Amino acid sequence: MFGVKKRKGRFEAPHVFVILFTLIIAASIMTYLIPAGHFERVELGGRMVIDPESFVYVEQTPVGIFAALNCITAGIGEVSEIIAFLLIMGGSFHVIQSTDAIKIGIGRIAVAGAKSGRDKFLIPVLMAAFAAGGVVFGMAEETLPFIAIMVILAMSMGFDSITGAAIALVGACAGVSCSAMSPFTVGVAQTIAELPLLSGWQFRMCSLVFMFTIAVTYIYRYAMKVRKNPEASLMYELDRERSDILNLEDLEELTGRHKAVLAIFFGMMVILVLGVMKWGWGITQMSSLFLAASIASAAVFRMRFNQYAVTFAQGLESLAVGATVVGLSRAVLVILTQGNIIDTILFSSSSLLSQIPAAVSSLGIYLFQCLLNFLIPSGSGQAAVSIPILAPLGDLIGVTRQTTVVAFQLGDAISNILTPTSGYFMAALSLANIPWEKWVKWILPLIGLQYLGGAVVVMIAQFIHLGPF
Template identity: 55%
Template sequence: MSNIKEKSSTDTLKKRLKVPHVYVILLTVVAICAILTYIVPAGQYEMMESASGRTVVNPDSFQYIENTPVGLMDFLKAVPDGMVETASIIFFIFMVGGAFAVVEATGAIEAGIGKITMKMRGKERTIIPIIVIVFSLGGAVFGMAEETLPFIPIMVTLAIALGFDSLTGIGMVLAGAGAGFAGAFMNPFTVGVAQGIAELPLFSGMGYRIVGYVTMVTLVTVFLYRYAGRVKANPQLSSMYEVDINRDDVLDLDSLKELTTSRKLVLMTVVGTICLLIFGVINYGWYIQEIAALFMGMAIVAALAGRLGFNGFAENLLNGFANLAGGALVVGFARAILVVLTKGHILDTILYSSSNLLLQLPSAVSAVGMYVFQCLLNFIVPSGSGQAAVSIPILAPLSDLVGVTRQTAVLAYQFGDGISNIFTPTSGYFMAGLALAKIPWQKWARWILPLILLQYLTAGILVFIAHSINYGPF
């Protein structure tokens, strides 16, 4: 009888401690930001064109302006406005998800991953560091972020087939690329832009950045390797266990589909598409629109090669769209935060007040303070180049005044911008990745938080050391 009471009280406690839905969390943050527009004075910086031709903030131009508080109607319009501003990302998620639903319907991915799984028996975990390093190099060298999305459904299916879980699968991709992005040694979209604005030699200080890169990648690899081993030994330890065993794309290793000629053609189409994606991104600067078009083409060719027929193509494409609707639309909810801060003209005020606070601190504390500031700023301005454009013009001259090298200020920006990209629900591509993997943000957040906190602490130490060694050239 007492056991029944204990179980009942435990269930009641779990219900009370239930994490709110991500839509509720984001709407709450939007509401708080709307209230702040009535409290925080409105202000703005003027924009100017830098020597390199980029549009950046003029650090000496801040002025307070008449308050523009966000009313009820503007608050309610923030989400629709956010949907409009992020429409390309939202439809990109639909396109990638729909395309892979078509590919999965051919049975090619199941047959191909089945072959890999059989060959990896007994040495499954050795694939983790390989995949993490590959994706981390993508993040470190050319800022791989949205480009990770097509790989997520494949890696989730592979991880589950190898005896791990969907968290391991998406972790190899997102955490791997994220480690490279945070510890980037030559990412043109973060390091390149920030150094250009700070008037530093392009990609200078690479030696120390490589140390940061290796450190971040090592943390991710060890975290995933240990976790995957525990889940392999006891699958029920995974918070995604119930979801994973009920997935449509789980492989039954006792009845694998045959890798027929048509399925080989489908797999060749997928591999060819990914090669084209990498080639187009590096050589022609392809972004969301071009990549979405590429995957639409992949879906059409895969349907023909896999003999799905025209109706089969359309039906599976639509199923893929439907399965991702909730996750795709969360991107618009996240963007609503920035919409409210911008409409209320308090984002620049927050920047100005933060920079004034840093002026009052000792130089060693200021260096770490810049890092903390960038970490917080990334929750509301998740774009790497966008964050550089609004913060580096302020922090670069500020670093001269407080005795911190500009190179250290750029490093603080780099770490602050990169780490939370795979944690904050305001990060569009990250939320898109969770949607593709069918993983709720709440489960991901609880799982990844220890790694994120460790990365934050490690990066803070690296910034402090950079200041101590007068990391330069200046």
Template identity: 45%
Template sequence: MAQPNVSAPTPLNKKPREMNVFVLLLIVLVIASLATYVLPAGEYTRTEVNGRSIVVPDTYKGIESSPVSLMGVIGSIHTGMVEASSIIFFVLIIGGTFGILTATGTIEALISTLSRKLANQEKWLIPIMMLFFAMGGALMGMAEETLAYLGIMIPLAIALGFDVITGTAIVLVGASIGFTTAVMNPFTVGIAQSIAELPPFSGMGYRIILFVIMYAVSVYFVYRYAMKVKRDRGYGFFAEGKYDNLESKDVKLETRHKIVLTCFLLNFALLAYGVVKYEWFITEIAGLFTVLGIIIAIVGRLSAGETVNAFMKGAAGLISGALIIGVARAIVVILTDGHVIDTILFHAASAIHHLPPALSVVGMYLLQAIIHLIVPSGSGQAALTMPIMAPLADLVGVTRQTAVLSFSMADGIGNIIFPTSGYFMAGLAIAGIPWARWAKWIMPLILTQYAIGLVAVIVAQLIGYGPF
């Protein structure tokens, strides 16, 4: 069955003038460069601890202003691409592997089969799959890795009567739930607690409660929207021309398709084991997907030429998303070269220092949310802020565990709304969703999550969330 006409004038289907994501990022880049002229330059002394650059508290000092020149702004884009090259090439390898997977016919057969089997039970797709991604975010810190799933979840969501936003939200919002509550996220809570000298993954019980709350609220938000699309397809967003005619083919899942899927699932099981056991990251995961591509090409009976062409086609489809990551990184390059990130941190921390404990924790939370806009890396933000926030918490009567919670809750939520979040913007590019359209849709959930986070850190302060 061909894709229905979706031109009805409904709230989410209007054709507003939507800004190109590269234009949006370039505007932010210009604003960041202007900030280097307005804000005073300063820096903290840093030291190496376990391979991480850590800020030394009480060492901030003003330095000579170093505003970024026009040539610096122009060059920052290339520098950002270079600094983010590991993620950029990771995305291209993921895209190439999915190109091979698509060429085997496995995705087409899987979608056709699942759409038949879930014909009257499609409502379970959202809570079950969002729980899967949420667990990945909570236990392994899944972020960039989630991009690999968009190629399956979006077509499946459309085939079951939902839309592109639903399929994308299942992946991105799902993983964000876990990344935010960070039950055992080694890249955020793990690093932050280490810097704050807290027992590894201590305070897990409270974070599990927050996980359940955030999961329930987020699933309800996505589910309610998906059901509206199910009742009225004109209400949804379908990335015109990109996912047409997904429901028109009736393809059976053959033995070779099942073997390919088994290899695909085993690859992710090995990925999870490697991340937890051996702390694998981008390079190792990219290597796994490279090997996976070769294996599924053999199982899928593709020739060497067909395999290479399929890989190139898949990678080409993610060029836009990969470049977005580099441009987003350029914003951080500008602020770093202008020596204003430490200035922002110093003055904000100084303001918090004079507040009573009940308000100090609120200030910490809001400060971490603002910093996340300019430092989208969770581990990077932990290394930058926790050496300051941990001793500051001692001074103002806030437990260090609460300071860590303020960081993790503020850090995770912004990952699926801030345009400086490279993997998130790449995900929107893969899905074909304009940032303005996504922001308009998800803003109520984002505000709700920030409110939950605010209440969570206040309650943590009141109960003396610890051990200290």
């Protein structure tokens, strides 16, 4: 029943559930092996941050296997808002998509782009738009409403589903990694480090051009290779089985009802952007907006109540795995927190960094942030636990606080679109119907390039003593 069927001569990548359950068990074992420790928390700028001088070892609080299983439920509870958003958005979007308005509308755009020869500019232009979102407000969960649209658009223009998802995910990630103004990452980190807000923005914008160029070049080359030879796509077989593939040679005409649904959809997107940027909306309001748009679209197409309900349920079913993954990924952090070992890891790492030669100490801080992001994918959460330690540590070992914040930003952002503990990222893959193992095989070379690029940026910041201090 639980046996794994092996293909002769071929390695079969583990399912994401296998990976996450392995991480859960590993986290449980770590709570027995790593001494428990604790930092006191103090309020700073409306946030609870650690007091770097307060670390003490405490009584061991190991999390056994049964308790670790309980942490799965606790993890789901902690991210219930994200899971609800994912399910409501999935059901709502499936209703809107069932009208075929988006398919036909995107098909018309693809045909027009192909005729004008401007379709080659699609990837850099759209990625730049998502990067701008990353720069301005740390775009992460906000990419989710666009994932399915980007996939349909990319596939209609001869690319694959990976290209479509990457336009949104990689574009936004590049923006977040070098953001000069995101309140959730650089804003929090600079406040904790006692740096002037928005200081160093010129350096960050130059870094953004560098990191964005790496990302867009990688995706563009892959996309053009897939367009030339579809079998080169890692998703070739799976994409052929998709139900949302467009046939541009036999495209329906846009009817009045289709146009009305498109108006509802794009109106919703405008309200979504305004809500996030001007009105401080969160995913609860975004969920309600999607639900309202699906009801309005169903009314335009005169769907029966039962037809709407069945279609909505089908959308929920398609995202059940993705929603579960979000909860499982959170369980890892719950276990580490209950075991009181996160603070010990922070303390031990900072002690090790203090012994590194000054010439490479900035890279040590960068490496630490890269590794920490696998445990704490939240940007603001990571800033709250690491910057209070690393900022004064940097003072002692000759690393400017601004360089420390730059290292934090890059270390926090790059692996957000790789690690299975990143909830919004796993939700995005679910929306795009891309298996995690396929995505990892495709993106690992890019992640490697971005890590190297990030190291270059950090070294330059250290070399020029990026300030003001």
